[in-house]
Amino acid sequence: MLDFDPLYSTPQAEAIERFIQEHYGVPGPVRCRMIHRGLNDVYLVTDNHGQRYVFRLSHVRARGRADVETETAFLDHLSRSKVPVAAPIPTRDGALYTQGRAPEGVREGVLFQAIAGREPIATDAGDALANGKTLALMHNAAETFSSDRALYRLDLEHLLHRPLARIRDSGIVEDPKVLGDLEDIASRTANAIEAFGNLTWTYCHGDCHGFNARINDAGDAVFFDFDDGGPGYLAYDLSVFLWAKVSFGRKLTPMWDAFLEGYRAGRPIAPYDFEAAQRFVIVRHFWLMGEYASRSPEWGSNAVGWIAREATFLKTWEMDRFADRLF
Incomplete structure (x- = not known):
């Protein structure tokens, strides 16, 4: 039987739920559903208290690996500077991002607090x-x-x-x-x-x-x-x-x-x-x-x-x- 090397895999929502429970101190059990698949995979996560989060799983792109270290450090800086942004939520170990292994290799994950508010209107x-x-x-x-x-x-x-x-x-x-x-x-x-x-x-x-x-x-x-x-x-x-x-x-x-x-x-x-x-x-x-x-x-x-x-x-x-x- 021929083995195919995966170019891209899509984790099941249940696997993302387990991953978040393992790495983040959010009240469980959590519920998860994918909301976007494209340059990255994005999931809506809800904890046991009804609090909503967004989990982003980075994709390896033509530029190379996602620079989540600099990105999350900048977001943390902006949040401390009172700039309105979706700041990353630290892991149980205090890191602003984490990593998981997919069939195609290591992918980076970041959990964000979901932003309240409405979508912008193009003509407003x-x-x-x-x-x-x-x-x-x-x-x-x-x-x-x-x-x-x-x-x-x-x-x-x-x-x-x-x-x-x-x-x-x-x-x-x-x-x-x-x-x-x-x-x-x-x-x-x-x-x-x-x-x-x-x-x-x-x-x-x-x-x-x-x-x-x-x-x-x-x-x-x-x-x-x-x-x-x-x-x-x-x-x-x-x-x-x-x-x-x-x-x-x-x-x-x-x-x-x-x-x-x-x-x-x-x-x-x-x-x-x-x-x-x-x-x-x-x-x-x-x-x-x-x-x-x-x-x-x-x-x-x-x-x-x-x-x-x-x-x-x-x-x-x-x-x-x-x-x-x-x-």
Whole structure:
């Protein structure tokens, strides 16, 4: 009989329940159900008193192992700095994360307190403003956090060049002209960003697109999902929100204005960072395409075939925003 090496496994909810009971001091018995399967596996956990938690089991991705050590240390720092975030819950041993063995290898787990509040609304300017306010608070607090031990840096190699290589190597984009267009756009974008030379560096959330938050009763945006964070360009962290309002056919730029208003209420934006954020919209799209391309062996090529059509959005954004500087 042939043994198949697993690329990815999904633990049963009962196994997650046993794992949490073993490693965390939450009142048992706990009940668990999966709420999301994707770049990571996410479970809703309820203890014997009705208290709700979220357990995230990290997936090994193209970038490498999850940097949960730096992520959870940063979240702990933010929580102590009174920034509204979903802080990690310590294990019985006081660690902010733990590890378990799956058929494909070791995977990292983090237990979070579930956030009260509602999901943000894409067209609500108040929610956009709240996201901007919390991101500014986060960047302010990041000034007193040391990320020297971080595994990943959100630089152009991580966000643009490696994702482009994953797209190319995946074979999803079969048309040589489209692939050439993507390579040209990436090259022009990298050159334009590098020409700034003085962009602000900070610790980034990495995925602040407006929905990795809950809006609490006070109207604050409470952030979660820092899995793609790390030291990187502040302009990139800003750009993710803009990208979410203009990509995939969306036309929600007024929400970008509200987001900026909220951010500037707590922290100024240097003119060069603001201008660079427009360029980083392209970088963000390449990052997403690269992530999906890298998962084609698991998800299948049909699930990521949309990547081959995205050169049109990137060229349109380039022409609309930078036509006078392209040639």
